[in-house]
Amino acid sequence: METLPNCDRWSELPMDLLRCVFERLSFVDFHRAKMVCSTWYLCSKQTLGPRYGSPLLIMSQEEGSYRLYNPEEDRVYEAKSNYRFLGSSGKWFLIVDSRSDLYILNVFSSERIRLPPLETVKSSLYKLERLGGDKGLFIEREATFSKGLCLATKDLRAVLWVDEKKRDYVVVWGFEACPYLRFWKKGDVRYREISTHGDVRYQSLNNMVLKGYSLYVQTEWSSIRHLVLSGRDIFEDVWTIYWPQMRTDVLFGTGVYKVSSYSNKMAVTTSGELLMVKTKAYESTSERHRMFHLYKRLDNKFIEVDSLGDEALFLDLGITVPADHTLGIEPNSIYFSCDEHFVHKRVSCIDICVYNLATKTIKRFPSLSNLKLKDAQWFLPS
Template sequence: METPPNCDRWSELPVDLLRCVLERLSFVDFHRANMVCSNWYLCSKQTLGPRYGSPLLIMSEEEGSYRLYNPEEDRVYEAKSNYRFLGSSGKWFLVVDSRSDLYIINVFSNEKIRLPPLETVKSSLYNIERLGGDKGFELFIEHAKILVTTKDLRAVLWVDEKKRDYVVVWGFEACPYLRFWKKGDVNYREISTRFDLWLYGLKDMVLKGNSLYVRTVPNNIQHLVLSGQDRFEVVSEIYRPLLRTDEYERLIRENKIISLINNIVVTTSQELLMVQTLAYESSSFERHRMFHLYKEQDTKFIKVDSLGDEALFLDLGITVPADHTLGIEPNSIYFTRDDRFCHKRDSYIDICVYNLATKTIKHFPSLSNLKLKDAQWFFPS
């Protein structure tokens, strides 16, 4: 919903009439409407709007625009943007624009917080130089020069709505360092992901509050706490052995494996899970998926078969309580892609919900005709 050309006249609508209008709006339109003017905003606070908290999809299309999709309504909302979406927290998204600048934006109100330039890094170990335009950046690390663009950028975001506080962590896939930024910081601070002199690289990360979970090459998982005073603390470190199942070994022998990706997930009780996504082809050359869950226990990962009464959102790296009234299915994995941090050549978008108990996949037919280059599940609250 666009802001009316004469907002004063719209703001003079009788409260009873305005409330009737707001009560009939969809979830997305309701949130756009309360940004029209201060009177609409105040009235929306006194109006029983649509149910709040259902998972939504944000989808980037090949031509540069994006859309919002509400599975409960089975409705797609169109919008225009030149942003690339990197990570989300509630209705806030960390994005990068065509000029390689970082922002935090509210996808409903378009409220925007600009972050410092990517090259604003305080470090004695490396340097970042912007090449200008869309040419990307040069990283100077230990006498080596690496050319990167924002396509190599990986990031996570956490926003505390009540305190209006936020934490951002980002890094380039080819660089052995992450950068983090907390509200009030002057410069980006660095975190080394180096395992030794030669082995480094980002495979996955999850940010939950001030807790950052990072998986790096070769199979190292670190739990860090990003504290104040520009510091971070390594709380724990796990060396994860390679996880192999009987199904995986069988498919390898039959030469049907397409890919195998492992992702880390943090549960509502702060437990660490490993999610293994296996893509393979059947005899009819149809592509299928298989999921395995492993729970961290005493620095080891034990295979588990169920999430219980929780749902897992792989894009966010978290689990949430199931809620049938909000359309959050229990013991299910909400999926779009398995290589958000470690891109594959044969990557493809597969928007679905996988039920671990029945081993069945639910797709969304109304999205099948869209030409998408990316999609992410998120929660507006």
């Protein structure tokens, strides 16, 4: 029998043998293997591999490690990382490392794109200064004042959009305690500031959606701003609309249930319509339930709707996508993971599930029940 090449010559393996190996790999292993070398990548293109584009979960554990979960395989993959994941677009994730530097990371190939330092902000009003070493602390000062606001990268919130074909990138970030947003596009050498128009301050940087160059952000007084970031030097305000605050105790069924957790999220449909989604977890002495309510923007108001049609809503991403049974994307369903992501001030309610709007039933994943999770996010690798 002919002996196999040495381990440093994996690229010389016979193509027929490689194809046999690739056909037996799981989804994640398949995409890891095709990054070994150019020969393996070419072989992956000639192989009928696992279905591409099925929903996946990235999960953060208490000790700081991460895992990937594929619901179709019902398999958890270990991932050693010191990164903190801020947002995702396809297989690309926006991450911050232990030095408080931002990167865009391909979660399968480990390809990284380094972004400018956080303090590289183009602004005539505010200055962001890094406070030494790996402390993850910054001071933001107004131009005319010596005192400033102390900020930490654990309070950093961000969204990401990647155009895979054009290799174009857009990033929007801000600190939880600071009402100012910054954005970056491919080719920029520094971040640009989004004006707050005087009295308009941002309520929570957890409630942002970025789809292409369109940014949707909720403000402190419950208005929603739609901005377009495609200009080279400026951004454009498209519209602002009011969204009322939600109650924390509501009637449910035949009695009053205590709301144990609730959230208020935005999403954008495939056709570009804005959705607001209220989700509440109810508890009584005998049961726990979760409900979702959808509201669609119509002119300058919101109307409640009861269906997504032949689309699925990924609430973590803030987008809807066409349903696809071959990829396990269920129609008229909401993919949900937790109320708020990476919130260190309180414990987030982790509840990984798929909610069917037509039947009002919830599908959960028992194999994840024993994992001590700090956070989880759905993402779509395609």
